[in-house]
Amino acid sequence: MLQILWAAFLLLGAVGGLLRGQAQAVSDAFLDGGKEALEMAFTMAGAMAMWSGVLKIGEKAGLMDALAKRLRPILTFLFPSVPENHPARGYIAANFAANILGLGWAATPAGLLAMESLQTLNKDRTIASNAICMFLVINLSSIQLVSITIPALRSQYGSAAPTEILSLALISTLISTFAGVFAAWLAEKRWKKWI
């Protein structure tokens, strides 16, 4: 799916640009992409290293296992194939907690650790397991309860009530997450053979 999307993006962009006579813009875009990626990696590296370090302290102190125990009913419902006391549960719990609080840079390292840990339970490492699909869908549906960047942006542009959209955003976030979990759950149950 992703390979197809990736190739389609490049093809559509290149063909569209050439047809519109914007070869220069497309050419620049090809060369700029890598630069932007490296700039992104540079910004991300420091924060990710710092959070990974903090998470490691928590892991060694048993904080993640404690969190996973607290969330046991939810984790068992969402990830029935991940046994209790498996380290993946701790990483998943840490990723969810960081996402909910809006600590994006902390969510990524915890999420990547969760992926690696879920891979140890996976039979075929090139195909996503049910647990991996569910974990990704929850991350992709956005579970951040309160956004800070959007109200800050709104007040910067002179909004009379920058935070008035937060309750709507919370409801909308919950709807999209439930929809995602439901779709993933349904796909696990019904369309096992098809997809």
Next chain:
Amino acid sequence: MDLIGLSSCLVPVTALIFLIYGIYKRVNVYEAFLEGAKEGLQCVVRLLPALVGLFTAVSVLRAGGILDDLGNLLSPLTQWLSIPSEIFSLSLIRLISSSAATSLLCDIFTQYGPDSFAGRCGSVLLCSTESIFYVSSVYLLSVGITKSRHTIPAALFATICGIISAIVLVRLAFGQ
């Protein structure tokens, strides 16, 4: 801005909780931190090729102008639903890039104001959705998964529900 003040405490308070708990449990906190930081940096290096691929694809797609064409093509539909066409473009761009979506939201704020229908809708939309293409690529490529099965369809369904609910909720709460 109580909320923003409160949220600035989040990072130091979280780090502090981890640190104090680590010391309480007699973990060698500095060594643990360095070990984790090393893993974090290795992780970024491992993600680099994927990031280059992603950013190239997204920037070429945007430079080609296909997204604008798609927005124009579907403008009769968005007009009929009385949804500003910018919200449609924003939804599309949101799927592929967070930073591009944020700058488009700023354009909407400048053009219509943050307290307009489009401004409110865009704000809720960006809060309740995620850049699917970017996040899923990073996570899947980091562990070498090539077949993502129902991940993308289910995530797209979640995003569409997020977009629709954002529009409906703003309309219910503020009229228009």
